[in-house]
Amino acid sequence: LPDLQKAFAAYLSGEDGAELALLVRGDSISAVARLRIHRHHLEQSLASALAATFPTVQALVGSEFFVAMARTFVAANLPAQPVLAEYGAGFPAFVGGYAAARDLPYLADMARLDWALNVAFHSPEAPRLAATDLEGLAPDRLLGLTLELAPGGALVQSTFPIDRIWQASQPGVDVPQVDLEAGKVALLVTRRSDDAAFVSLDVAEATFVRAILGGATLEAAAQAAFGVEPAFDLSTSFGRLLASGVFAALR
Incomplete structure (x- = not known):
């Protein structure tokens, strides 16, 4: 046999x-x-x-x-x-x-985005970090935190506007012609309720998230973001990411 x-x-x-x-x-x-x-x-x-x-x-x-x-x-x-x-x-x-x-030339990156969405969709439900979880933390404790993405989360980057290409490819969606020279994008994929979604990041936010994924503290990640964009607003960007539920709850 x-x-x-x-x-x-x-x-x-x-x-x-x-x-x-x-x-x-x-x-x-x-x-x-x-x-x-x-x-x-x-x-x-x-x-x-x-x-x-x-x-x-x-x-x-x-x-x-x-x-x-x-x-x-x-x-x-x-x-x-x-x-x-x-x-x-x-x-x-x-x-x-x-x-x-x-x-x-953008097709492989679209496939990577599709795969990331698939992984996020089939990932297990898990508690997410919320802004209320951080209330009362001393500043040095807050800035010294290291974070992880929620299960199934992934950072997908491309030199093509794959977010716009993805939107234009959805059934029943009328999107103007996509300019393939619009510039690179960084998308943070996550599970959201019973679906998967992505959050578009600007250059500073992408730098911030990459640093977080590399094990940097919140403070070190913010410094990396300030290095590429001095006007980076940690409070606004971090708050938006928390509201999107992209981070796993603190252990």
Whole structure:
């Protein structure tokens, strides 16, 4: 049985299956045809799973193009886990190297955003840090805090305006033509209630969040932000992030 399972997995990964066909009963359908049905069904199922995980990418390239791209990915990347929502972590990097998509240089970053939203959506509920949790803390204690993002949170950065591209790709949304030269963006993805969302950050806020993710204290992160934007307002920016529920509650 282990040999049969190994041969079947190899066939589903793209091998010709000649030896496997000898182990499969054909009945009214030949063994080769039966195996092809299994492989086609697998490719179709995984391509559909990828379409559900990367809806913005599919909206940008169209269903036919996406299916062809997804099946190419599937052929070399079978799931390592049984949960399909966890399948596709390597898809953004694959998209970045997919020759047929070279005229869409922002597509890999859109895939990264889709994946981050997927991870956030399926992340567990957990307590979030709120402004009220910090009331009464001495200034030195407050500025000495180190914070973590809530489960599923991620910082997605791009040289393209992927926030506007994402908005323009949503069903029923009428957005003016997106200027791809509009400049880079930084988006903080988080779970929000029963959905996932992102918060757009300016340059100073992105620097602040990167420092926080690197283990810096609140004070050190603020200093990093002041370094790129002297007018950075810690109270306003930190308050906005707290209101968005992006940080995990203090332990």
